[in-house]
Amino acid sequence: MRNFVVSFVIIFLGFTLAIVYHNNNKNNMVKAFAITLSLLKPTDDKSVILINSTIISDFFKKYPDLKKYKSDVSALYKNRNYKSIWYDRKGVIEFASLLYSKANLLNEEGIESNLAYKDKIDGIFGKKSTDKLSPTDTELQLSSLYIFYSKKVFQGIDTKKIRETGWFLPRKNLSYKNLLDSLLINPQLLSKNEKQLFGQYYKLREALKKYRLIEKNGDWNPITTDLLPKEYKLGDSSKTIGQIRQRLAVIGDLKQNSKSNLYDKELMAGVLNYKKRNSMKMDYSINSMLIQRMNTPIEKHIKAIIVNMERCRWIAPEMTKADEYIIINVPSFKLIFKRNSKKELDSDVFVGETMNETVIISSNVTQIVFSPYWNVPNSIIENELIPAISREKNYLEAHNMEWKNGKIRQKPGKKNALGLVKFIFPNADGIYLHDTPSKSLFQSEYRAYSHGCINMSKAKELALLLLKDNPDWPIERIDNAMKGEKETVCILKKKIPIHIVYFTAWANDSGEISFYNDVYERDSRLAELLISDDSK
Template sequence: MKKIFLMAVLCITAAHFTSCKKKDAADVETHEHDEKMIALDTNGFSAFYERYPDYTPYKKQISELYKKHPHYIWHEKRGLIEFAEVLYNRVNQLDDEGLPSKIPYKSTLDDLFQDSGRGERPNVQSELLISAMYFYWADKTLEGLPTEQRQQTGWFLPRQHTDYVAYLDTLMQEPQKIKGDKKELFSQYYNLKKGLQKYREIEKKGGWPAITLPEGTKELKEGDSGDAVAQLRTRLAAEGYLGKDNKSATFDKELNDAVNAYEQSHFRTYANKVTESIIKELNIPVTERIKTIAVNMERCRWVPTSIDTQKEYIAVNIPSYRLRYVIDGKPELISNVVVGKDANRTVIFSGNMSYLVFSPYWNVPPSIAEKEIYPSIAKDPNYLAKHNMEYYNGKHIRQKPGGNNSLGLVKFMFPNTNNIYLHDTPAKSLFTENDRAFSHGCVRVQKARELAIMITKKDGGWNEAKVDKAMNAGKENSYVLKKKIPVYLTYFTAWADEKGNVAFFDDVYQRDESLATLMYTK
């Protein structure tokens, strides 16, 4: 009944946004002058911003709103429309969105919505307060930090801005969307939101204990016993990797399986021993994990929502050192990657892969030549010959195609000003390391051959033999894609599945804390 009532109210009192019957443009224009609409005196707008300066950033949007709808939006003759209360309730739940819950002029808004605002006579101040509250909500939950602040954290992945004046029309038509509009945010956001709820429940139950290794002990393994083992069991049970905590101080197979599950969820190979590095990670307090989830929910607001509808794309997550090649919503290939070391950070941005280069030359960047190659030549005049390198175009240096080429046997090009691309590598051993930030900025792909086969097969009908021939041709040759593939280089230190189970990754470029500061500092 409440839903029917809400829709009836919207059809009657907010009909300037929508109609319960289909109407042509002339009907809509006539309806704008319907006698149910309450005229709005715009002379009080300036006084509103003087009284409520924290809402000044939304001045332009508010003006656009009332230029489009020059009458009261949130009021009917008997008081506030029901959707105003729905919006107010969502604003009071910002904490569920991983956001600071300090709402501008909250006490004034609380007074306004006392008893659901029934009997609140239309006035400019209350009308503008609700509109400002709407833009504040949309700005925080859907848009996130402004572009300049995103870039301060190293994020250059563009996101198209939403017209929140037009979006209010949509919400008036479909009010249920205010509880979670899957078209407005990257789908990972909703998975992390479930994770946020899960970890807050853990926090309410007291979190988890720290694991303290006995002096002189560097690891735990199956068969060991002691307080540290019991602490490890309690810790894993708290996060859900064990069904229950039986308090046993013996490291048995059940506990070993739980540690293995923990390591697998973080995309690591478990060596059947709990090392100091694992314990250090497990000892991170639940409050810090909650903050990490909130920070990554903010990053989700910056991701173009089109990624969820892309038929085909490649995504690299820098902290997890993983690449996913997604086709029709399913990851068809997952590969370990090596990313830029701290001094040569891989940039967070997007591009469109347009061609592949087989048996590539490696044109040594001037910065690398200056710092590494020229000093090596000074020490050994035969350095270039030993590394299959040569001069070209004067002072420039390049490495010839071949199995020892630093780019391996194939590179994947999505032209960009950062001069970053995906490529193969002869240094395969690095992919077995847990920490894989070693490159000069480009992304080394462990399954480069498999990726090349999948891309060329889908795009041009190539087979494995044809790819292998191109990779081992000994001379550079290119394959131009008929259809470009979007590539996203991202930075998520927390990633959740559809059930809200969260995997956390090292903040390799130390960006979480600065982002949290931007989020929680007015």
């Protein structure tokens, strides 16, 4: 079509010039040239490169290692009526250069990967290249680069692989078209885009920069231990104390390193801060367990940051935008309830043991059950209760249990396994959030003891907060319902989102990063998936 227009314009020009020459009028000749040039001038700055489905198909045949991006690239152009994206009348647009620069800095995003035919991309921007690309190939190479970058940074590995890691939270949706539109309007969103990425991602990215710098500077020195004593207390002096002081200064738990080998109050504050942010038992002692934890290789911390950045890519940023929500991080053994972006409760929890892992899901709390029955799962009846009953005839009576419709249930009471209140959120695994009579277990640093449900230390406090504005449930009624005498169900007027997540590294608003035990050993598996994904 374009060739036809050009031919027509040439014929028209010849015809016009003949008339002008015949009339011998210079002014008319100038006007004729102006009319002709206006016909040749593109009417749309973004349509200077010819693109259609056939050209796209031929491109991916020519560059087969980019074929996995074909459907997304094709959809991109179809949505834009096959107008070029990366060219205007001046040439390749400036945003393409910014995208190229960011793609060369993927390491800062915790990604080790290169686009196929990178030498071709380099050639577009004046780097060494064996041959010069045609404008069409340049256009489609840049579109492939955009899809590659967006997948790596804004989306992460595919859903099937995510589920292999035991993560069943809803996957966020990513529109390449909408993302591109926003980036073309505001290119700075390439550096930080909290509408596309969970805010925690950028905090972890800063932590990654910090820990890589520590590694580069050689400041992660091993902490050696004296033979005696086994535990250091306030006032003790040792070379080990000085090494711990140096480490705490490097990672930010101390503002400065006095280089003293004395365990003083300044160091004590740093030790407590380290223990608090890493969910350790809060005491002043420096023992072998603390030193072992602090001697975690920095490479392992860096890997933890990278895999948790990947987890952030899967989460819709809107997840934590609700007016009220509950979030439970399994590795930290912590529950947080937020209302209007303000933390109103944090509670210790214990979660499923390794043979009964707590599932990573999102749901909504719909009911609160006070003084609940515990309907014992069949697996526990078969594996634990039947053998116990065979050894002890009065076992059920002794544990306040009874048979009901061929099942065993535990009656309401203070010794009920669910405690005095449980929170129901629909899920396929039949797990609950609930109180527990086993309060002593919260004193342990490691708290993966349950059959999959989540036991919390401050269950009553959560119930009070969720029913705070419900006039039908004053404190007196809640207290009465929690006496353990009769099961009472409260259906919430407003569903409360609950998210059970798995983060082994987490940075707070001030940039402090916490590292938690990988209780279900999922980090290494995710790291392997990232490597295999990048190798393709």
